[in-house]
Amino acid sequence: xxxIQEYRDADAVRRVLDEIHRITTRPWVxxxxxxxxxxxxIRYGIDQLLPDQIELVHGPGCPVCVTPLELxxxxxxxxxxxxxxxxxxxDMLRVPGSKKDLLQVKAEGGDVRVVYSPLDCLKIAxxxxxxEIVFFxxxxxxxxxxxxxxxxxxxxxxIGNFSMLVSHVRVPPAIEALLSSPQNxxxxxxxxxxxxxxxxxxxxxxxxxxxxxxxxxxGFEPLDIVRGILMAVRQLEDGRAEVENAYPxxxxxxxxxxxxxxIKQVFTDCDRKWRGIGPIPNSGWCLRPEYAxxxxxxxxxxxxxxxxxxxxxxxxxVLQGRLKPDECPAFGKECTPRHPLGAPMVSSEGxxxxxxxxxxxxx
Amino acid sequence: MxxxxxxxxxxxxxxxxxxxPLRDYPAIVMAHGGGGxxxxxxxxxxxxxxxxxxxxxxxxxxxxxxxDGARLAIxxxxxxxxxxxxxxxxxxxxxxxxxxxxxxxxxxxxxYITAGFILxxxxxxxxxxxxxxxxxxxxxxxxxxxxxxDTKVVDRGxxxxxxxxxxxxxxVPDGVHIAANRAKPGDVVIVSxxxxxxxxxxxxxxxxxxxxxxxxxxxxxxxxxxxxxLEVTREIHCLxxxxxxxxxxxxxxxxxxxxxxxxxxxxxxPVPPAVAAACEMLGLDPFYVANEGKLVAILPEEHxxxxxxxxxxxxxxxxxxxxxRVVEEHPRVVVAKTGIGGRRVVDMLxxxxxxxxx
Numbered sequence: 001x002x003x004i005q006e007y008r009d010a011d012a013v014r015r016v017l018d019e020i021h022r023i024t025t026r027p028w029v030x031x032x033x034x035x036x037x038x039x040x041x042i043r044y045g046i047d048q049l050l051p052d053q054i055e056l057v058h059g060p061g062c063p064v065c066v067t068p069l070e071l072x073x074x075x076x077x078x079x080x081x082x083x084x085x086x087x088x089x090x091d092m093l094r095v096p097g098s099k100k101d102l103l104q105v106k107a108e109g110g111d112v113r114v115v116y117s118p119l120d121c122l123k124i125a126x127x128x129x130x131x132e133i134v135f136f137x138x139x140x141x142x143x144x145x146x147x148x149x150x151x152x153x154x155x156x157x158x159i160g161n162f163s164m165l166v167s168h169v170r171v172p173p174a175i176e177a178l179l180s181s182p183q184n185x186x187x188x189x190x191x192x193x194x195x196x197x198x199x200x201x202x203x204x205x206x207x208x209x210x211x212x213x214x215x216x217x218x219g220f221e222p223l224d225i226v227r228g229i230l231m232a233v234r235q236l237e238d239g240r241a242e243v244e245n246a247y248p249x250x251x252x253x254x255x256x257x258x259x260x261x262x263i264k265q266v267f268t269d270c271d272r273k274w275r276g277i278g279p280i281p282n283s284g285w286c287l288r289p290e291y292a293x294x295x296x297x298x299x300x301x302x303x304x305x306x307x308x309x310x311x312x313x314x315x316x317x318v319l320q321g322r323l324k325p326d327e328c329p330a331f332g333k334e335c336t337p338r339h340p341l342g343a344p345m346v347s348s349e350g351x352x353x354x355x356x357x358x359x360x361x362x363x
Numbered sequence: 364m365x366x367x368x369x370x371x372x373x374x375x376x377x378x379x380x381x382x383x384p385l386r387d388y389p390a391i392v393m394a395h396g397g398g399g400x401x402x403x404x405x406x407x408x409x410x411x412x413x414x415x416x417x418x419x420x421x422x423x424x425x426x427x428x429x430x431d432g433a434r435l436a437i438x439x440x441x442x443x444x445x446x447x448x449x450x451x452x453x454x455x456x457x458x459x460x461x462x463x464x465x466x467x468x469x470x471x472x473x474x475y476i477t478a479g480f481i482l483x484x485x486x487x488x489x490x491x492x493x494x495x496x497x498x499x500x501x502x503x504x505x506x507x508x509x510x511x512x513d514t515k516v517v518d519r520g521x522x523x524x525x526x527x528x529x530x531x532x533x534x535v536p537d538g539v540h541i542a543a544n545r546a547k548p549g550d551v552v553i554v555s556x557x558x559x560x561x562x563x564x565x566x567x568x569x570x571x572x573x574x575x576x577x578x579x580x581x582x583x584x585x586x587x588x589x590x591x592x593l594e595v596t597r598e599i600h601c602l603x604x605x606x607x608x609x610x611x612x613x614x615x616x617x618x619x620x621x622x623x624x625x626x627x628x629x630x631x632x633p634v635p636p637a638v639a640a641a642c643e644m645l646g647l648d649p650f651y652v653a654n655e656g657k658l659v660a661i662l663p664e665e666h667x668x669x670x671x672x673x674x675x676x677x678x679x680x681x682x683x684x685x686x687x688r689v690v691e692e693h694p695r696v697v698v699a700k701t702g703i704g705g706r707r708v709v710d711m712l713x714x715x716x717x718x719x720x721x
Contacts (some may be wrong), residue, residue, distance in 0.1 A: 004643065013703040045705015090646075107390045116570065116645070133547050222703045337710075338400055357708040 007221030008044075015227040017049050019232055026336040027053040028236050030229060031178075031184050031321055033171055035062030035139075036220050037349070042354040044222045054233065056349035057185065057321030060174055060277060061192050063139040063167075064091050065319060065343040065350055068273040070307050072097040072308055075136050077302035078165065079105045079112050084300075085128060087121050089143075090114045095343050098308045118150035118164070125154070125162040131355025134296045136226035137164040142194040143170055144285060145259035148266035151287065151294050155346045163296040166287055169272050171195050172203045173283035179211040182324050188220035188232040190225070194245040198263075204243045212241045218246040229307060266291055275309075275343060276316030310334075315342030325355035385409060398608030398653075399712035404614075423543050424465040424603060424621065427535060434535040436471035437596050438462055440657060441528040445488065449568045451560075451580030454527055455494035457655060459501035461606065463532040467586040468602040468658065470541040470593055471503060471533035478512040478529050483522035494525060505584035507531065535588075538597045545600040546621035550689040551667040553660045555588060555674060556581070556682040558610050559638035562652035567641065577637035582654030588679045592660065595673045601661035604654065611650040613659050615696045615711045625697045627687030627709070652711055661689060684710075 006012075032038060036210045038058045041047050047056050047152035078258045079086035086102070092104040093112065095274055106112040111131075115121060118135050118194040125133040137147045147164065154162045170262045177183055191204060194288050218228025235242060244331060245251055263285070272284030287295045312330040317323035325344065333339040337353050343352035383406050394401040413418065418426040425438035435454060442458040452460075459476060466473040470713070478498065482491065502509055560581040567578055587606060607614035608634070618625045632647045643648045656679060659672060662670060674680030697709040 008702050044701045044705060047701070047705050104390065104392070107392045116572075126659050166572070228689050233368070290697050316620045346381075357710050 004104050004221065007219075007223040009223065010152045013222050013226055016223065016230050020054070020230050022050065023230075023237055024029065024051045024053050024175050024233055027055070027056055028187050028233060029055045029230055029321070030190060031057040031059045031186040031216070032190040032225070032228075033175070034190075034220075035065065036194065036196070037190060037192065037218065037225060038062070038351060038354065040225055042231050044207065046222060046225055050229065054143045054229070056229075057139050058318075058354075059189075059224055059321070060178075060319040060342070061140060061171060061195075063097055063143070063169070064346055064349060065093070065168050065315065066169060066274040066360040067095070067343070068275045068345055069309055070273070071138075071165065072101075073099075073305045073307055076100060076102060076105055076135055076300055077305060078296060078300050079104055079110045080108070081132075081300070084131050084134055084220065085124060086113045086134050086136070087113050087115045087118075089116075089122065089138070091346070092136055092138060094340075094346050096340055096346070107209060118147050119153065119240055122153055122157070122159055128226065129161060131161065132296060132299075133162045133321065134300075135162070137166040137168065137352060140169055140171055140192070140195050141199045141263075142197075143191075144263045144267065145256070148262045149301065151266045152262065154294060155291065160293075162175040163294045163299045164287070165296040166267075166285070169271070170283055170285065172207060173280050174274070174277075175207055176206070177277070177280045177283070178303065178320060179207070179213060181320065182202035183320070183324060186213070186321055188216070188236055190216040190228045190232060191215050192329045193217060193219040193224070193251060195253065196247070196251045198256050198259050200253050201245060201251065202253055202255075208241050214241050214319060215243045217243070217247050219250065225325075226229075237242045248327075261290065274319075276313075276319050278316070293346050312343040313342035315344050315352070318342075318344055325352040328352070368414070371509045378540045378651075382492075394609075394712075395615055397712065398606070398612055402608075402713070419451055421542060421544070423469065425469050425471070427471075427542075428614075431589035432470075436469035436473075436533045436535050437467045437530065438465035439528065440465060440599075441526060443526050444490040444565065445523050446565075446568055447494065447524050447714040449576060449580055452566055452582040453494055453497050453585050453662045454525060454653075455497035456501045457582050458527040458529045459498050459505060459507070460582050460655060462529040463505045463507060463584045463586055464604045464655075465561060466531040467584075468540035468541070468604055469533070470589060470599065470602065471535045471586075472590065473507050473531050473533035473586050475510045475533075476502065476507045476529055476531045477510060478527060480512070480514045481522055481526040481528075482514065482516045484519040484526050486524045491525065494527075495563050501584065505586055522573055536597075538595065538639050539593060539599075541599055541602050542602055543603065543617055544622075544667070546617055546623050546625075546661045547600065547663075548623055548689050548691040549664060550600055550661045551664050551685055552625060552627065552689065553671060553674070553683060553685040554605075554632065554686050555585070555609065555658045555660070555680045556656075557633040557635040557638070558605070558654055558657060559605075559642065559649040559652035561633060561655040562609065563638050563647075565653075566645075571673075572641070578641075579605065581654060581656035583679055584657065585658050585679060588658065588674065591673050591680075592670050595670045596662070596666040598666055599660055599662045599670070602658055604658050606655060607653045609649070609651040609653055610659065611648070611697065611709045612711055614709065615695075617659070617661060618697050619695045621695050623688070623692040624693040624695070625687060626690050629696065629699045630702050631686045633682050633686055650709060664688075679684070699719050 267285035674683035
């Protein structure tokens with residue numbers, strides 16, 4: 001646990017927090033982009049240790065939360081087929097579709113399996129040549145290299161019974177959409193450290209300049225997060241709007257160029273719908289035409305799906321930082337972690353689930 | 364079909380409507396057996412109303428009943444584990460220790476145990492031999508006698524090799540009154556050692572994650588440790604072994620049963636480096652990972668140091684630690700002081716603990 005424990009050191013965190021308290025002179029609204037950061041903030045109670053003037057708004061960087069309902073329903077339809085072994089990262093299994101989730105598909109006899117890497121699917125495919133292996137390829141830029149590698153390897157090894165239901169999204173177009181909204185309240189961003197590990201942070205420079213908003217590349221341990229907040233607040237107090245790197249032990253400006261090359265080889269830009277937010281042009285990646293045979297959405301005809309989002313769920317406003325989870329009329333009533341209407345109530349990374357727990361405590 | 368059958372057997376299903384919290388799930392999902400909220404719902408809303416009686420309603424891990432002046436603790440548990448053999452144990456040792464421990468958590472001295480085997484057609488005789496031998500060894504270690512049993516065989520493909528149900532019986536000594544509803548504000552919370560070993564060992568062995576070498580299940584009979592603690596004082600309020608659902612679920616159950624709050628100091632909870640590293644990689648929280656040889660004790664502060672000292676001199680309690688205390692504030696809620704001085708709610712798991720994407 002070396003190189004992790006050091007970033008959870010109470011004294012080091014306290015010193016940075018003291019500095020934040022010292023330099024903060026007025027209210028600021030910061031958004032942490034990534035669900036992993038939200039998780040850390042709630043997990044360590046960082047938000048309670050900040051000055052009252054600093055408001056953290058939880059961003060849309062949670063793949064569980066923004067994967068569109070259509071795709072969840074399509075995943076459920078494909079996973080229900082007897083000839084399919086459906087594989088996924090663990091926390092997608094509990095995301096509610098229109099009628100059920102993937103765990104229920106499993107309970108009804110579907111072969112749904114949790115994998116830790118998409119490359120595990122290739123092994124399953126080789127061991128089950130009479131079945132179709134489908135991987136739910138969700139996530140941001142972070143999971144894209146491994147997913148691209150699985151497609152690339154399947155192609156190279158001539159594995160024909162593997163395909164991927166791809167729902168990749170990218171952070172910069174989402175930030176642009178948020179900042180372009182007339183209702184935007186966010187004054188600075190903590191960008192997602194893992195995403196920038198892959199992609200670097202040069203993409204954010206034109207955004208910071210165009211919108212005059214500071215952006216700080218931020219990691220996930222408590223010390224990383226308070227450092228990111230400190231650098232963002234300092235920029236706000238100084239009236240600067242630059243891209244800064246508070247996660248230099250991992251992230252470079254260029255990022256991982258080999259991973260980027262692999263992503264480019266397998267994926268191409270496309271429009272994507274974000275659950276709760278709506279369509280954002282050029283905000284995602286799809287498989288290139290030469291890899292179309294690995295596209296599960298083309299391989300399986302699931303017919304017309306009737307997609308119905310709960311009319312009570314205001315997840316979109318929450319994900320844009322325009323509504324606090326506990327201001328949603330369904331919060332804690334129709335919508336609870338055990339019976340989530342929207343994805344942010346599902347995982348501990350979701351803002352609604354986090355608020356639900358803390359609300360329970362304050363009562 | 365199911366309804367027809369039950370009617371012909373004289374049990375009327377008429378009038379039974381699925382209670383509200385169960386209606387979200389038209390079919391059983393894995394989390395109904397996961398020891399978290401859904402398991403609790405199943406018990407509370409289906410089984411409890413049908414079978415209500417004082418011993419059952421106490422909702423402890425064992426029932427305590429009185430027969431002719433003797434107080435008996437009885438517990439039953441079924442064991443399904445894949446793989447059947449894992450570093451540190453196997454399904455046989457687990458089945459004996461699990462039930463012995465549930466009986467011991469009433470402060471009882473476990474005496475007898477029974478076993479029911481459900482075997483899958485095709486199970487290697489050698490494997491069954493090793494499991495039975497391991498059970499015999501575990502019985503000796505725990506000082507209990509196997510007094511009756513049963514064997515059934517199911518078709519190939521209808522079981523993971525072998526399932527085992529065990530039931531244990533023990534005697535509760537005079538003056539010992541341990542129950543989940545007895546925690547009082549001011550009491551101290553002790554855990555008997557490092558958490559998360561069993562769950563992570565099983566996960567690593569099952570998934571081939573590559574860090575198995577550092578890990579071994581903690582499966583062990585805890586009746587000796589409990590007896591040693593009771594020698595120091597009989598005034599122990601609660602005892603529970605945090606198996607599936609882990610430390611977090613156990614603390615929540617105790618807080619809920621006693622109607623008190625529990626505050627723990629995260630830094631004081633012993634988590635072995637290998638478990639911490641594995642959880643870090645997989646996005647799991649060690650507080651929710653299963654243990655098979657640990658106990659949580661809640662007792663008055665004045666006895667805490669003496670009991671802790673006695674625990675640390677026992678082989679199964681060497682790393683015992685005070686991890687927190689019972690409070691009047693936030694009843695039924697467990698709050699952890701985080702390493703950096705923040706606070707968080709440690710809730711029950713809603714479903715199974717699932718690895719996170721990022």
